[in-house]
Amino acid sequence: LPYAVARYVEHTGDDSLLDETVPFLRSEPLQDEEHERYEPTVSSEKSGTVYEHCVRAIERSLRFGEHGLPLIGGGDWNDGLNRVGDAGRGESVWLGWFLGDVLRRFAELCERRGDIERASRYRAARNNLAASLDEHAWDGQWYRRAFTDDGQWLGSVRSAECRIDAIAQSWSVISGMADKDKAAQAMRSFDRELVDRDLNVSLLLAPPFDRTEPSPGYIQGYPPGIRENGGQYTHGAIWSIIAWCQMGEGDKAFELFNMINPVTHTRSPGETRRYAGEPYVMAADVYSAGPRKGHAGWTWYTGSAGWMYQAGIEWILGLRRRGQRLHIKPCIPREWPEFSVTYRYGGARYRITVQNAAPGAGGKPGLIVDGREAAYAADAENGPYVELRDDGRDHQVVLTL
Numbered sequence: 001l002p003y004a005v006a007r008y009v010e011h012t013g014d015d016s017l018l019d020e021t022v023p024f025l026r027s028e029p030l031q032d033e034e035h036e037r038y039e040p041t042v043s044s045e046k047s048g049t050v051y052e053h054c055v056r057a058i059e060r061s062l063r064f065g066e067h068g069l070p071l072i073g074g075g076d077w078n079d080g081l082n083r084v085g086d087a088g089r090g091e092s093v094w095l096g097w098f099l100g101d102v103l104r105r106f107a108e109l110c111e112r113r114g115d116i117e118r119a120s121r122y123r124a125a126r127n128n129l130a131a132s133l134d135e136h137a138w139d140g141q142w143y144r145r146a147f148t149d150d151g152q153w154l155g156s157v158r159s160a161e162c163r164i165d166a167i168a169q170s171w172s173v174i175s176g177m178a179d180k181d182k183a184a185q186a187m188r189s190f191d192r193e194l195v196d197r198d199l200n201v202s203l204l205l206a207p208p209f210d211r212t213e214p215s216p217g218y219i220q221g222y223p224p225g226i227r228e229n230g231g232q233y234t235h236g237a238i239w240s241i242i243a244w245c246q247m248g249e250g251d252k253a254f255e256l257f258n259m260i261n262p263v264t265h266t267r268s269p270g271e272t273r274r275y276a277g278e279p280y281v282m283a284a285d286v287y288s289a290g291p292r293k294g295h296a297g298w299t300w301y302t303g304s305a306g307w308m309y310q311a312g313i314e315w316i317l318g319l320r321r322r323g324q325r326l327h328i329k330p331c332i333p334r335e336w337p338e339f340s341v342t343y344r345y346g347g348a349r350y351r352i353t354v355q356n357a358a359p360g361a362g363g364k365p366g367l368i369v370d371g372r373e374a375a376y377a378a379d380a381e382n383g384p385y386v387e388l389r390d391d392g393r394d395h396q397v398v399l400t401l
Helices: 002-012 050-061 093-112 116-135 166-174 180-194 233-245 250-260 267-273 300-317
Strands: 021-025 043-049 285-287 296-299 319-324 325-328 338-345 348-355 366-369 372-374 385-387 393-401
Touching: 002 300, 002 319, 043 050, 050 093, 093 116, 093 166, 116 296, 166 180, 166 233, 180 233, 233 250, 233 285, 233 300, 250 300, 285 300, 285 325, 300 319, 325 348
Parallel strands: 348 393
Antiparallel strands: 021 043, 285 296, 319 325, 325 385, 338 348, 366 372, 366 393
């Protein structure tokens, strides 16, 4: 919730959502031997603003283990790792990166709302977390994935299964918390260890879980190479595209985008039979082993589709709306000479052409809006921008990289 709300405010520039009042939910705490419970949703008689809901969620997450990393409990993004920390000792490296990103975003929101003490505390927590990740999560060539209740690291070169996990590497970049040289090496390791160019898939982890004791959770119930257990779990693979873009690696980003694109799995009758999924919707996963190798699983999966859209539009093409500004910061392959986009804003249309000047061609970067030169590097993080106006007109925008 805090991540989604912070992203919404960032995109729209409107933080009035934070003042909306909604009820809390009511549920009895899980008992000592109770790992999960399915029950009807019951609204509490107590309510709070969305801001209060968010900060309560963040405060709840600020629980750290012996390495200063967040406790994983019954799982993190990969809920199949539900036995890694259910005894209360296990820690998550990925959750450390993600929590750090949430703390950065919410510290800014807290400060804007005059909640200065909380903003300062969140920034301090993020700094401490970054130091702990650097000290304990780095494994020499990539970042580890998690620390288990029984004191073992997952995602380590010493691990017989799950030696490396993709999202621990991509989020080291996305979070902006990792040492840049280590993050770059982590992504090179991801590319070497987890990208299968023969099969055209990007694996979530490798090798798959099969005989790990004690079991990390229900992920090991899937056969090796199926779904989260060493297949391509598309939602996670897309984060690697975004990480490559943040590093300025347009060739790598677009190669991976093409690899994940279902169209590229159905270019011939043989590929179509193997993939067995629709070419026009995202698949949650693609199997990497067994008789169904290369087979798509669980298509029409909206979570993957939403992230794929973001990766393509916001990161490769670089179109990011921030309030009333449309930023243009592409990360495209070197072989693209240019691309064009029409962006609608109310009744106005912005016809955007991005020209990719060849190295050594002698040109200089520039932004032209309706025939006039505009500020090119006005925002270091998000790049040059166009002020959006709902004036019913067509506007011409030319960006030279």
